[in-house]
Amino acid sequence: MVVAERKPIEEILAMVADYRKILLVGCKGCVTVCCAGGTKEVGILASALRIARKKEGKPLEVVEHTLERQCDPEYIEQLAPMLEGDGIEAVVSMACSVGPQYIAKRYVIPVYPALNTTFIGGSLEHGVWAEYCQACGNCIIHHFGGLCPISRCSKSLMNGPCGGSANGKCEVSPEIDCVWHLIYDRMKELGQLDKLRQVFPARDWSTSRDGGPRKIVREDLKL
Incomplete structure (x- = not known):
């Protein structure tokens, strides 16, 4: 999943400082x-904004709404009744960065992001998430026991480990496990250590973000 975290309340307050009525949209x-x-989270942020602005002597009216998703145009369309003639001066989106971009594309109104989009990852435990994928566009984890050296190695090494890892820990971020140590243990467990003898050439990043904004077209799904 896409993992994000809320911006500091001070930053969001600065974004809406000039407005008296906003729409806060969750996902x-x-x-x-x-x-x-x-x-x-929409309710919590709305309350925090109202309280902070009341203390400043500049009351802020916050309309709250949560969409099923903000990455599909049909759901963005549901905001139309609220944004047409309701006096709302700006929209604050609590979605990944796709959400505010979709809202801005559809409506002529200032749109602000309340979240920082961080990475594609998974849950380690309640309240803890870690990055597992950089969306490089060409998945090769089957060569490494199902583990990704691109996202989980601090140096994105394709032929690891580097010379700095020690005791199974990363030299760049000592608090995390060296993924190449994990890959070795995994391949040994699978009885496939011989596959680690394969030397991978310099990676072709044309499928990644380096080639510009990407698009997938499924002709079988198009209407």
């Missing part, structure tokens, strides 16, 4: 799962 997708932008 029931990934950011709900990582407790950053669901219905509950």
